[in-house]
Amino acid sequence: MTLAGPKPTWLTFDCYGTLIQWDEGLLAAMGQILSAKGGDIDQRSFIAVYDRHEHALEEERPHRTFAQVSALALERAMVDFGLPFDPADAEIVTSSIGKMPPFPEVVATLEALKATGFRLAIISNTDDAIIAGNVAQLGGYVDRVITAEQAGAYKPSSQIFHHAWKSLGIGINDLVHICASPHLDLAAARELRFRTIWVDRGTGRQPLPDYRPNEIVAALDKVPAVLAATEWK
Incomplete structure (x- = not known):
């Protein structure tokens, strides 16, 4: 073509x-969140699960804002990995996105x-x-x-x-x-x-x-x- x-x-x-x-910024944000939870969880494996939940949520109706999608995807990923979720974790992700550089x-x-x-x-x-x-x-x-x-x-x-x-x-x-x-x-x-x-x-x-x-x-x-x-x- x-x-x-x-x-x-x-x-x-x-x-x-x-x-x-995006990839670099998301790794940094997830690293910050996961390091505070303790344990030894691979960031890329965690992001792959987060991404799966994010894309599934984006297809659902009624439409959710991306802030809502991201928070719920993060919560579901943490459940999958047996980690405690706090709404402040979602704020770390969404607040980091706008700071990601070109x-x-x-x-x-x-x-x-x-x-x-x-x-x-x-x-x-x-x-x-x-x-x-x-x-x-x-x-x-x-x-x-x-x-x-x-x-x-x-x-x-x-x-x-x-x-x-x-x-x-x-x-x-x-x-x-x-x-x-x-x-x-x-x-x-x-x-x-x-x-x-x-x-x-x-x-x-x-x-x-x-x-x-x-x-x-x-x-x-x-x-x-x-x-x-x-x-x-």
């Missing part, structure tokens, strides 16, 4: 793991993309209040932020993407979506058929076996060259 087709007016981005250092190349890349005329938006599985701290670190280059809280749905649901496109006033051919998450963003792209650039940051996450993104890059700073080399219609 290639990016052939009409030149997009908007570039949309996943936030956590694509622009923001990857080193992100702000300069967003500046370069804006300079070439693209408009930039984030589509993220989070709440407005949580993501505000991350957006504040992005140099003012992001034009719009669409969250699961606004849409009432989480990726990979088509609902959040349709909400985003309606909010931006664009159609499916007016955008390219840039993301690092195969099981959320690429799963939605497989269903909805929007164009994607997958940022493979070497985390071990694998693309879906039955879907290939239009382009693959190792870091965000490779995106401007990919776009510049595309022969748009």
